[in-house]
Amino acid sequence: MRPKDKIAYFYDGDVGSVYFGPNHPMKPHRLCMTHHLVLAYDLHKKMEIYRPHKAYPVELAQFHSADYVEFLHRITPDTQHLFSNELARYNLGEDCPVFENLFEFCQIYAGGTIDAARRLNNQLCDIAINWAGGLHHAKKCEASGFCYINDLVLGILELLKYHARVLYIDIDVHHGDGVEEAFYFTDRVMTVSFHKYGDMFFPGTGDVKDIGEREGKFYAINVPLKDGIDDTSFTRLFKTIISKVVEMYQPGAIVLQCGADSLAGDRLGCFNLSIDGHAECVRIVKKFNLPLLVYFLFDQPFNCCKYVMFKVQRGIFYPTGYWRWRIYKRKCCTLLDCRNRSSFRYRTS
Numbered sequence: 001m002r003p004k005d006k007i008a009y010f011y012d013g014d015v016g017s018v019y020f021g022p023n024h025p026m027k028p029h030r031l032c033m034t035h036h037l038v039l040a041y042d043l044h045k046k047m048e049i050y051r052p053h054k055a056y057p058v059e060l061a062q063f064h065s066a067d068y069v070e071f072l073h074r075i076t077p078d079t080q081h082l083f084s085n086e087l088a089r090y091n092l093g094e095d096c097p098v099f100e101n102l103f104e105f106c107q108i109y110a111g112g113t114i115d116a117a118r119r120l121n122n123q124l125c126d127i128a129i130n131w132a133g134g135l136h137h138a139k140k141c142e143a144s145g146f147c148y149i150n151d152l153v154l155g156i157l158e159l160l161k162y163h164a165r166v167l168y169i170d171i172d173v174h175h176g177d178g179v180e181e182a183f184y185f186t187d188r189v190m191t192v193s194f195h196k197y198g199d200m201f202f203p204g205t206g207d208v209k210d211i212g213e214r215e216g217k218f219y220a221i222n223v224p225l226k227d228g229i230d231d232t233s234f235t236r237l238f239k240t241i242i243s244k245v246v247e248m249y250q251p252g253a254i255v256l257q258c259g260a261d262s263l264a265g266d267r268l269g270c271f272n273l274s275i276d277g278h279a280e281c282v283r284i285v286k287k288f289n290l291p292l293l294v295y296f297l298f299d300q301p302f303n304c305c306k307y308v309m310f311k312v313q314r315g316i317f318y319p320t321g322y323w324r325w326r327i328y329k330r331k332c333c334t335l336l337d338c339r340n341r342s343s344f345r346y347r348t349s
């Protein structure tokens, strides 16, 4: 029997205090709540927990332009009124507001992804999870769709130091435009995005005809979908496409972005997927037994706690093999209970 997968889990409690502003759908305190649930279910005992380093500006500039990184570093809520031209140039404003500790937030979630990729590269784990990461819309020189720094691109660049080819899979309801754009001209990264397309749905890209260019031609795959797709249709498409992609492309590592907004009931999403549907996608990818970097982006008003609980119930975290329905039955936890059970220690290396 294959030995159990070793899982590295990256988390920094400081993200819990990040506040995008009133009425903004992005609420990083959900990350904190999610983490408390992880503790309440004793899942941390099945994983190695690491506090990520805060990515240095020079690390962020491996993908982003140095001037954009520098501006993110410099701008504060108090000074932003002095920089209206720059705010417009870098697309900061309503969707991507300037808030207290914005740059530190970027450093934490990007640092988590970079650390996760390094651990995978050094074969110190089989699967790495970064709750705070997966911000797939950010572009080289501008913010987009609540995303400032594209940590996924930075993670893939790290993986490319050790792997000839990396596969990026995105099942967020929105097109993974930032990652696709970053690797549109190369055959070293294959991007596959399943998303809602049409009706002016954000970000408006991801046509089936967009397949990459130059060296990257045929190395970008878009699966545009309509409202209401259900588990049966989605997982059939997913399995057929991803199995063929892995067979033909032979990636050395996989990055999987499971945006929670593709689940039924999300206020900004429009798909009809259940937790089982999502779980099946993770299960399919996990079966390839390749180094796996995985995200569950809570970028929309979805109730992340419910998400984790359901995921536990349905055993989506097959990596551990422990996260089962019986755990839920045994521990009917509330958030208050979770807070009281927050004893864990970070690993240091």
Ligand SMILES: [Zn+2]
Pocket (backbone or CB within 6 Å): 172, 173, 174, 259, 261, 299, 300
């Ligand atoms: Zn999304």
